[in-house]
Amino acid sequence: MATASTIFSDCSSSTTARLVPLSRIRNGILQFRQSVSVGWKPKNPSLNFISTHGRSSSSIVTVAMATEPSATVIDGKSVAKKIRDEIRSEISRMKDATGIVPGLAVILVGDRKDSATYVRNKKRACEAVGITSYEVHLPENSTEEEVLNSISGFNDDPSVHGILVQLPLPPHMNEETILNEVSIKKDVDGFHPLNIGRLAMRGREPLFVPCTPKGCIELLHRYGIEIKGKRAVVIGRSNIVGMPAALLLQREDATITIVHSRTKHPEEITSQADIIISAVGQPNMVRGSWIKPGAVIIDVGINPIEDAQSPRGYRLVGDVCYEEACKVASAITPVPGGVGPMTIAMLLSNTLVSAKRAHNFE
Amino acid sequence: MATASTIFSDCSSSTTARLVPLSRIRNGILQFRQSVSVGWKPKNPSLNFISTHGRSSSSIVTVAMATEPSATVIDGKSVAKKIRDEIRSEISRMKDATGIVPGLAVILVGDRKDSATYVRNKKRACEAVGITSYEVHLPENSTEEEVLNSISGFNDDPSVHGILVQLPLPPHMNEETILNEVSIKKDVDGFHPLNIGRLAMRGREPLFVPCTPKGCIELLHRYGIEIKGKRAVVIGRSNIVGMPAALLLQREDATITIVHSRTKHPEEITSQADIIISAVGQPNMVRGSWIKPGAVIIDVGINPIEDAQSPRGYRLVGDVCYEEACKVASAITPVPGGVGPMTIAMLLSNTLVSAKRAHNFE
Structure with missing residues (x-):
């Protein structure tokens, strides 16, 4: 498994991060209707040495990385590829038989x-x-x-x-x-x-489980992350991600809390979680201080933010401040390349399941 | 509004409370499948001066009651009567008109x-x-x-x-x-x-909301207890009480956590809650130390426990240790006379709503 490195050069505060103007409600990711009360209170300042508003010099980052723990990167892209390969061979088997x-x-x-x-x-x-x-x-x-x-x-x-x-x-x-x-x-x-x-x-x-939350749980399964008995916090309560993700985690015996736009002090809740699934569409909202050391982070957000250094003028970040989180969490999905590729893989999986069920093929 | 007094003479520890043998899964109340890890750790010993295993002399109780805060009793019996009166007059109006x-x-x-x-x-x-x-x-x-x-x-x-x-x-x-x-x-x-x-x-x-959880929320409404923005913990995840109660609280913008038989250290979670709804069928499981001072307690449990002094040989207690809870909580439902009478009132209400809808009567 790969380990996380500081992919992005900064981590804008959620209150100052600027969404790219073309940003809007994206497939699978709802924006919070109201701004979340964000209490930026570093509980462990040593974990948050990188300036939250400016940029750190690369030398500081390098030194820090040598001593900081670094999370396992949950590689959604390669898991999704593996699942698509499995689906392809199942479809081939079904076609041959029926x-x-x-x-x-x-x-x-x-x-x-x-x-x-x-x-x-x-x-x-x-x-x-x-x-x-x-x-x-x-x-x-x-x-x-x-x-x-x-x-x-x-x-x-x-x-x-x-x-x-x-x-x-x-x-x-x-x-x-x-x-x-x-x-x-x-x-x-x-x-x-x-x-x-x-x-x-x-x-x-259910006959089918919504694709994005199903993809989140599948990532946990494929990385051998235990769900039963764990505290899980889902950030966002959308019909297509947050709510079904919480229901799925509860079906696997996690103790779930759903944080949303009306939640006061969300950071106090998230910092108790063994597993965090965030699906709100707020760039870098979840800071390092929001995360319990060793927690597992599934970041569903895909948010474009301005980046003059990118040829497109923007880059994609998650709901979670990756470079802070990867020093606190034990495992984390990157954005892009985390949950994103899993959604379509789960759609293909659901379609295969449906065809098998319709034709009584096992 | 009435205030709570020490109705019961003791509060058996949940590990020692003996269910009456005829006790079984009751309508609306599921037993935990596994025993919950119960950590009886008084956080504020002064609140728990009454012996948990023996009986206090009445003189101590009297002295204590003069200095202890005492919760508002949420009187489900009288609220249910009021609702039945409202339903009766609505039905009369409907009959006259249609x-x-x-x-x-x-x-x-x-x-x-x-x-x-x-x-x-x-x-x-x-x-x-x-x-x-x-x-x-x-x-x-x-x-x-x-x-x-x-x-x-x-x-x-x-x-x-x-x-x-x-x-x-x-x-x-x-x-x-x-x-x-x-x-x-x-x-x-x-x-x-x-x-x-x-x-x-x-x-x-939904066309209809399950009666017992609907009754819980109705009690909160009728007592003017704010739900929006509050931390709410539901203990129990049954299809007929716990899960729909949590969904209802979330619809009213509470931040919900669902505690169940696989939850570790439930008392750490309940003690953060502004509102607790308990529906597990474990007599006196929720102790005073599990409750945040000022929290509101809705106790759905109706558990018969042995009581040699009762003519029937048993008495009914809730999931919550009432005499401890009423000194910590700001408001609490008694058992019996709390949620119990609300269930049938809500069934009558749902039936009236259905008839009005079927005949387009407003």
Whole structure:
């Protein structure tokens, strides 16, 4: 396993970090609606020697790194690749035995560039593992009925095992109405309230688990990190990441706390956690002082912040201040290359699971 | 408002408290599957002057009570009566305007005495507020299909607005299959996974909220106890109390932690809580030292423990050691007379809500 190094040259305070103007609510990451009360109180100043507002000289960093502990980097990119390889071979086995290939349908409405990129990436990932992908692209001014009709067609199509409606939808559409139309048997996003209800209930099994939180837990499993009996704090309570992540951790017998925008002194809570999953879309919000030494950090945030030295003018950072966290935590996901690649891998996995279930193939 | 006095003469240690042999899993209260690690460490010995294993002389108690702070007693019995009065007048208004009266159907299978008592109490409570009650009593050896047929009949009957299957069912029946048959529009227990899913999701509204947790929150509301921004700990993660109680608190912007049988050092977590809801069925488990001074305690547990001085040979105590807690907490529900009476009041409320919705009456 790799160990973390100081990838970024600074770690902006969350109160001064500037989001790139084009930043908006991203797929899977909701912004806090209100600013979180951020108490920047270094509990162990020796761990926070790097200036929080300026930049440290590289020599100081080098000296520090020689004496500081450094976290295991949870390499989502390579885990996701391994999972995709496993899926590819399972699909091949299924095709040989039954002649059937899993199919994933994506419905895209409107012309958002980021959505188009996500859809393109999903299609490519499908092709790479042998899943047939279907796409309907409807214009921005489509009616809700047209979207519902597309979903209904895929619901009835036996070659489609998963249906994905790319969010966000245009503002004139009711997201709830549209998502509810997806057959629960093809709800590979796992967003149907019946799936969420089963996820919340003991003794019930959801047909599908939402992809990003499933990816977080899969990373913990693949790195042999114990969940049972641990204190886990989830930061963010979105329907698509925070809440289902908390439910998943609880199903594995963690004691969960959900921190959100109305939580006072979140750092007092996070600093008790053995496992932190952060999914709020606040760059570098979780500081070194928020983290218990030895904790495991799963950072779902992907936040662009200004960076004049980058050719693109920005770079991506997580919700967690990586260069501080990697000195306190025992393991941490980087951004990018941590949770990000896991989401699509879990979508492929859910589609395979659905096809196996539909055709009773084990 | 009344203030607490030392109702019980002692507070048995949870490790020494003896459950009455007939005690079993009660309606709404699940026992912990494993014993919780109980660290009885008085943090403020002056608050715990009463012997925990022996009995204090009444003179000491009297002296102590003159100097100790004493919590507001959250009087569930009188709140429930007030709610039943409100429901009665609403039903009368509805009947006058539409001629329609809400109806609640109860399905009882087998001959458990406790179940028969619960059903009888529910029928009486219905009659008292003007809800028509319907009952099907099936023998213990009925088939699952017979139960499903009864439910199906009530699903189709427009005079029935709520359907309640008395739990537990005989062991040869699949509870999930049977509960799933209840129309979500008549699921006044709120146990359907679709209702639980909507409860868990932001921006979604369940048609019904489970009665006992709804009763807990109603008590907080009626006593003007703020939830938003507070730390809340729910002890117990059952589908019918703990988990939905936590979801309800989170919907009102509390920061929730769910403590359960696999939680290590639960007392460290509960002692940070502004609000504690306990629903585990462990007599006197939550000691004074587990509670932050000024916290609010909602005790869902109803546990019979041996008491030679009682004519029945036992008395009922909560999950919380009342005589210790009432000196630390700012407000507390007694057992009995706290949450207990609220459950049926909320069932009547859910039935009224259902009838209003079915007939579009506001």
